[in-house]
Amino acid sequence: MDESLKDCLDRVEKDVISAVCNGRISGRPFAEYANHAGVIFMGFDVLIQLLQVNRLMRDDDPGDENVLSDYEADAILSMMREVSSVMSHRVEDMASWAKKRFEEVEGKA
Numbered sequence: 001m002d003e004s005l006k007d008c009l010d011r012v013e014k015d016v017i018s019a020v021c022n023g024r025i026s027g028r029p030f031a032e033y034a035n036h037a038g039v040i041f042m043g044f045d046v047l048i049q050l051l052q053v054n055r056l057m058r059d060d061d062p063g064d065e066n067v068l069s070d071y072e073a074d075a076i077l078s079m080m081r082e083v084s085s086v087m088s089h090r091v092e093d094m095a096s097w098a099k100k101r102f103e104e105v106e107g108k109a
Contacts, residue, residue: 012095016102025101029094040083047076 019025054068061067068076102108 011091012098013102016095016098019102019105020098024105025098029097033090033094037087040087044080044083047080051076 016025020027020030051068051073054073057064058067
């Protein structure tokens with residue numbers, strides 16, 4: 001893939017990342033986001049495994065009362081979808097904040 005196309009997919013611009021790495025912009029928001037994302041993704045990993053095992057159990061014994069109902073499985077997926085949306089919006093907000101700080105540091109504001 002063309003490098004300029006790859007750059008368009010980045011949420012945080014390379015100049016901003018460089019400014020964070022060089023200490024010109026605070027890295028705290030990025031570290032906090034990474035910490036939150038790590039906890040969320042660990043939970044998602046467990047939930048995905050639970051849903052996969054649940055499907056296997058349902059296929060094996062549809063009458064098993066230990067199997068999640070369709071409502072319960074859908075509630076888990078809906079929660080995961082919503083948390084993913086919130087985290088996506090947070091990274092967009094953080095990228096916008098960082099871009100403004102970068103422009104201030106570089107004298108472009």
